Amino acid sequence: MSYCVNCGVELDSSAKICALCSTPVINPNIKTTEPAPVPYPDKYMIPPKVRRRYAAFLATMIMLIPNIVCVLVNLLVPRGGKWSIFVVASSALLWMMVFLPMLMKKTRPFILLTVDAVALCLYIYVFYAIYRQEGWFTGLVFPLIAGLYVIIAGMIKWLRKKRDWVKIAINVFLSIAVYSLYADFFISRFYEAERPLGVSLVIAASCIALIIFFKFVEKNKRFRAWLTRKFFV
Amino acid sequence: MAEKEQKENHGGKFWLKLDNAGKVFPGQNTQTWSNIFRGAITLKEKVDPAVLEEALARVLPRFPCFDVNIKRGFFWYYFEKAKYPAPPVMPDVGNPCHRIKFRENKGFLFRVYYHERRIAVEFFHALTDGYGGSLFLCTLTAEYLRIKYGANIPPGGAVLSLQETADEFELEDSFERFASSKVKAKRRDRFVYHKKGERLPAHMVNVTTGYMPVDKLLELARANNASITEYLAAILMYIHYNIQKEEERKQKDVSVQIPVNLRRTFPSKTLRNFSLCYSVRINPNMGEYTFEEILKHISLYLRFINNEKTLNSMMTANMALERNPFMRALPLPVKWLAIAISFGLTAEKTTTAMITNLGPVKVPDEMLEYVESYVMMPSPGKLNGARVGAASIGNTFAATFANIYTDSRIEREFFTFLVKKGIPVKIESNRESIPENFKNNPYAFNPQITK
Numbered sequence: 001m002s003y004c005v006n007c008g009v010e011l012d013s014s015a016k017i018c019a020l021c022s023t024p025v026i027n028p029n030i031k032t033t034e035p036a037p038v039p040y041p042d043k044y045m046i047p048p049k050v051r052r053r054y055a056a057f058l059a060t061m062i063m064l065i066p067n068i069v070c071v072l073v074n075l076l077v078p079r080g081g082k083w084s085i086f087v088v089a090s091s092a093l094l095w096m097m098v099f100l101p102m103l104m105k106k107t108r109p110f111i112l113l114t115v116d117a118v119a120l121c122l123y124i125y126v127f128y129a130i131y132r133q134e135g136w137f138t139g140l141v142f143p144l145i146a147g148l149y150v151i152i153a154g155m156i157k158w159l160r161k162k163r164d165w166v167k168i169a170i171n172v173f174l175s176i177a178v179y180s181l182y183a184d185f186f187i188s189r190f191y192e193a194e195r196p197l198g199v200s201l202v203i204a205a206s207c208i209a210l211i212i213f214f215k216f217v218e219k220n221k222r223f224r225a226w227l228t229r230k231f232f233v
Numbered sequence: 234m235a236e237k238e239q240k241e242n243h244g245g246k247f248w249l250k251l252d253n254a255g256k257v258f259p260g261q262n263t264q265t266w267s268n269i270f271r272g273a274i275t276l277k278e279k280v281d282p283a284v285l286e287e288a289l290a291r292v293l294p295r296f297p298c299f300d301v302n303i304k305r306g307f308f309w310y311y312f313e314k315a316k317y318p319a320p321p322v323m324p325d326v327g328n329p330c331h332r333i334k335f336r337e338n339k340g341f342l343f344r345v346y347y348h349e350r351r352i353a354v355e356f357f358h359a360l361t362d363g364y365g366g367s368l369f370l371c372t373l374t375a376e377y378l379r380i381k382y383g384a385n386i387p388p389g390g391a392v393l394s395l396q397e398t399a400d401e402f403e404l405e406d407s408f409e410r411f412a413s414s415k416v417k418a419k420r421r422d423r424f425v426y427h428k429k430g431e432r433l434p435a436h437m438v439n440v441t442t443g444y445m446p447v448d449k450l451l452e453l454a455r456a457n458n459a460s461i462t463e464y465l466a467a468i469l470m471y472i473h474y475n476i477q478k479e480e481e482r483k484q485k486d487v488s489v490q491i492p493v494n495l496r497r498t499f500p501s502k503t504l505r506n507f508s509l510c511y512s513v514r515i516n517p518n519m520g521e522y523t524f525e526e527i528l529k530h531i532s533l534y535l536r537f538i539n540n541e542k543t544l545n546s547m548m549t550a551n552m553a554l555e556r557n558p559f560m561r562a563l564p565l566p567v568k569w570l571a572i573a574i575s576f577g578l579t580a581e582k583t584t585t586a587m588i589t590n591l592g593p594v595k596v597p598d599e600m601l602e603y604v605e606s607y608v609m610m611p612s613p614g615k616l617n618g619a620r621v622g623a624a625s626i627g628n629t630f631a632a633t634f635a636n637i638y639t640d641s642r643i644e645r646e647f648f649t650f651l652v653k654k655g656i657p658v659k660i661e662s663n664r665e666s667i668p669e670n671f672k673n674n675p676y677a678f679n680p681q682i683t684k
Contacts, residue, residue, distance in 0.1 A: 007645060008652040009443070010659040019441055019662030020645035037349045039442075040663035045326040046436050047264075047334070229483075 002027045014038045056102035060095065067091050085126060093123045109156050117149040140190045147182045151175050166218045170211050177207035247314040249298060253408035253548075253555055254506035255359035259303065259310045259335075260572030261580075265435040267332040270363060270622065271610040272370040273353035276603055280347040281381060286322045288376040289345055293319050295395050296369055298404050298504050299360060302340035308565055310359075316340055325353060327663050330613055330635065331436045333357050343369075350605070352377065358506070363591045363609055364494050365504045367391050367624070370607075371596050378603050390595030399504070407501040408548055417550040418543065422583035425514065426477045426485040427616050430638035438613040439636040441644045441662040444606060447593070447630045449656050457525075459532040462590040462623075465632065465647075466491055467528035469586045469619060470515065472646045474522060488514035490584040491535065494592075495548070498541050509547055511538055512584050581616040586643075591624035606631050619643040 002011050002025045004018035014036040017024050067088055074084035096119035101112055121142060128137040155175060159168070184200030187193075217224050251259075258268045293300050301312035320341035325348030338344055342357040352374055356366045371391035378384040388394035433439065454464040466489045473487045490512040501507055513534050515522060522530075538544075554560055560568070594607045606629040609622035618638040624631060634644045641664070648658045 004660075007649050007660075009648055010657065012659075012661045015660075015662075015665060017665060019660050019664045020641050020648060038665070039661040040327045040329075040440065041325055041348060042327055043324070044328045044436070045331050046328075047332065 002030070012036075012039055052102050053105070056099045060099055060103075063091055063095065063099075082130070085130070089123050089126045093119050110153060113149065113153055113156065117145055121145055136190065140186060143186045144183055147179060147186075151179055164218075166214050166224070170214045170218070173207040173210045173214070177204040177211075180204055180207075247297060247301075249301065249312040249404065250406065251310055251312065251359055252406040252503075252506045253412075253551055254362070254508070256309070256555065257572055257576070258357065258359040260569045261576045262333070263573075265332055266613070266615060268358040268612045269330045269333055269355050270358060270366065270612050271329050271353055271355040271608075272363070272366045272624075273351050273608040273610070274370060274374045274626075275605040275608070276350045276352070276374070276378075277605055278603075279350055280352055280377075282322050282324075282347050284381045285345070285347055285352060285373075285377055286319075288373055288380055289322060290319050291395065292369070292373045292376050295372065295393060295397075295399060296504060297399050299341075299343055299356075299369060301342070301360075303335050303342060303359070305565055308561060308563070309568075310565065320345060322347060324348060325351065328437050329353070329440055329610060329663075330355055330438060345373075353608075358612065361504060362492070362494070362506045362508045363589060363622070363624075364496060364508070365506070367591060367594050367607070367609075368393060368504060371594065371600075374604070375596070375600050378600060382603070384599060384603065386600045387597055389597045392596055392600065402502050403504045405501075405503050406505065407495070407499065407503040407507045408552055411495070411499045411501065412545065412548040412552040414542070414545040414549040416546045417553055418546040420550070422512070423486060424582045425488045425585050426473065427582075427585060428473060428476055428618050428638075428643065430618055430640050433637055433639055437637075439639075439641065439662070439664055440610060440633060441636070441641065441660065441664065442608055442610075442631050442633040443644075443648045443651070444659040444661070445630050445632075445651065445656050447625045447628045450630050450651075453651075453654055453656060457528055459528055461630070462491065462588065462592075463532040463535055464528065465590070465621065465623065466513065466588050467524065467531050468647055468650050469588055469621065469643075470513070470531065471522075471524045471527050472643055472650075473585050473619070474515065474517060474527065476642070477517065484517040486514045486516050487585045488512045488583065489531070490587040492587075492589045493539065493544070495544060498539075498544055509544060509551075511535075511547070581614055584617065586617055586619040586621070587611060587614070588621040588623065591622070594624055594626045596626065601627050605629065608633050611635050613637050619647075621647075 001013065002015070003009065004011055004021065004023055004025070006021045006023045007018055009018070009020065011018060011025060015025055070084040070087045074080070074082065097116055100115060101107065104112075124141050124145075125137060128141070155171065158171065180200040180203040181197065184197050188196035217227060261268055297314075298312070300315050302315050303310055304313045317339040320338050320343065322345045325346040329346075333342065333344075335342075342360045344355045346353040346355070352370070354366065354370050354373065356369075361369070368391050372393045372395070375384075375386045375388075375392040376395065379386055386392060450461055450464075454461045457464060459467070470487055470489045473489075477484060477487060490510050492508050492510045495501065495507045495509060496503075499507075513531050515527060515530060563571075589609070589611055591607075591609045596604065604626055607624045607626035608631045609624035610633045611620045611622040613635045614620045614637055618636050620635045622633045622635070632647075634647070636644065648660065652658055
């Protein structure tokens with residue numbers, strides 16, 4: 001029978017430390033004979049994790065069935081054109097975006113982002129390849145997706161460390177401003193617009209105003225403290 | 234009620250509707266958390282699992298409302314007579330009250346464990362409340378003692394007679410019978426303070442039990458014009474109040490939730506849920522509180538609210554949701570989703586801590602000589618670090634913390650507060666059996682996976 005010198009509570013005879021304050025129990029009077037029974041066993045019931053990969057595998061198998069049926073029907077009745085391509089392409093895109101992340105053991109954002117970007121490009125390319133028209137894929141879609149990919153990838157890389165919320169806000173608005181200019185440049189070039197960069201300049205200007213505001217917040221500690229106090233959720 | 238259902242059943246399988254309080258719990262169930270509480274009796278000698286199994290098989294038919302599996306109906310969940318005769322009697326685990334799955338444990342919604350001198354039963358809250366659980370556990374233990382030692386334990390108190398069968402009043406939904414108020418109590422719950430901390434990994438919980446003599450504790454509470462529940466709730470609130478003050482933040486309300494056994498107010502002998510929760514709160518922005526002020530606040534508030542009329546109006550408010558024809562007509566998945574979402578958004582956000590006191594568990598004197606203590610462990614919280622379950626048997630009072638955070642500050646302050654007041658406290662915990670590096674990979678340690 002030992003007492004914790006720190007808390008003053010009596011401890012279980014098996015205790016080596018106090019359960020309340022972790023102070024070691026040293027009682028020179030008690031000779032170590034056989035170990036006393038512990039109050040709780042060191043065996044745990046840890047239930048198995050949700051079988052996410054198994055569920056994804058099942059879903060994949062189930063998704064395959066309508067696809068195979070569509071392809072077979074399309075091959076047997078070729079009169080309606082190659083419509084099964086759209087079904088297969090849409091299913092493939094869905095699979096890449098939803099089920100592939102579930103099948104991966106560990107979340108790898110860069111690989112997933114790359115796969116998603118490529119899948120999206122390929123998906124749109126299927127339509128482009130079928131209705132060939134004036135190079136809109138290379139002139140418009142590809143640069144838009146590539147730009148978005150670069151910006152999101154950069155953001156993920158930057159957010160891997162814990163960042164201050166003000167810096168996050170600044171970077172988000174900066175990304176929006178840059179991307180709107182970038183997108184507008186390609187859109188106006190493709191459509192040969194008379195006044196290029198009209199809309200995006202408005203967006204960029206509002207973003208820059210917000211960036212300046214947040215820069216001020218970042219610098220001015222007292223103002224920031226006031227804001228935190230005022231908008232405390 | 235139950236008998237009426239049985240007659241309408243035309244000899245089909247025995248089935249029961251979930252009671253009013255129990256209806257929400259299946260919806261709150263997740264992969265990592267369930268609303269489960271545990272009752273445990275420590276005997277004076279080691280438990281024999283084979284005898285316990287025999288006792289369980291004899292006792293279970295007396296409790297038809299526990300001898301059930303949960304099933305999905307189109308509109309509601311319901312209980313149906315269990316497929317198997319009895320759940321397995323299992324060696325205890327280091328993480329009590331881990332989540333329940335309706336298909337595990339042979340479909341039973343309670344689990345029976347043994348460890349050294351302890352018999353423990355964990356109940357899914359949809360089945361019953363702490364009081365109903367204590368009746369089952371005491372009857373089971375009495376039968377165990379009869380078989381093992383030939384003890385002559387007469388029925389009485391929490392030990393039910395096995396010669397009788399359950400009558401309809403034991404299986405009824407007492408909420409339905411007693412909720413008759415013309416007024417529905419309004420709930421005005423604001424979000425309150427929660428102590429922050431580093432969480433244990435999923436499925437893990439720190440259990441700390443403090444044993445103390447009832448007479449000394451009662452003397453201390455009486456000296457302060459309070460009951461034991463009020464006194465312990467006041468300590469809990471005082472600790473949280475002080476911790477929040479140290480944090481130097483916007484001061485939120487501090488509230489303690491206290492479930493109350495309605496069988497004390499209404500003449501019900503149901504074995505199923507029949508309790509309500511009310512919470513007491515203080516607003517630290519009103520000024521500095523001393524412990525005595527908090528104690529007075531809690532004890533006066535509880536005595537003010539604890540009357541038949543107020544409780545009835547609270548019950549009626551809960552029943553109104555169930556009686557609402559629109560709610561009833563929603564299919565089960567919609568109800569389930571609504572409960573899951575609302576619980577996910579508001580779970581425990583209106584309570585800082587919880588204390589449930591089962592009070593004295595009365596068993597016959599012939600049984601008392603074999604029994605050392607009764608431990609009531611509440612379900613681990615989702616946000617609350619301090620959820621306390623208390624019960625006493627004989628002269629041993631046991632207060633048990635279920636804490637999902639790694640630090641033990643609240644437990645420590647709670648028990649040292651009592652030590653300083655001259656109450657001898659003996660501590661027992663599972664903290665030591667949790668290895669230090671458990672957090673990194675819980676699956677590396679004895680993964681006992683049940684199917």
